[in-house]
Amino acid sequence: METISVPAPNGVRFDAGAALHTEKCLIQEFLSVGTNGFGIxxxxxxxxxxxxxxxL
Incomplete structure (x- = not known):
């Protein structure tokens, strides 16, 4: 499992492309401002x- 820590409002943001693949990952501890923070x-x-x- 890969762990990447980047202070951001979202864990993974996908807004363009044909496909998104996520495998064996943990998305956590992103900065949420009100209701604007999302995992993916x-x-x-x-x-x-x-x-x-x-x-996992």
């Missing part, structure tokens, strides 16, 4: 796929 905001402008796999 998935908001592509067009149709896209999201693949999530976890085995």
């Amino acid at each position: 905001p998935f908001q592509p402008p067009r149709s896209a796929s999201y693949f999530f796999q976890t085995q």
Whole structure:
């Protein structure tokens, strides 16, 4: 499992692309300002796929 610490309002932001793949990752401790902080905001402008796999 990979751990990356970056102070940001969101863990992973996806707003463009054909697909997002996340595998064996832990997303935590991001900065939330009010209700604006999210783990993985998935908001592509067009149709896209999201693949999530976890085995912790």
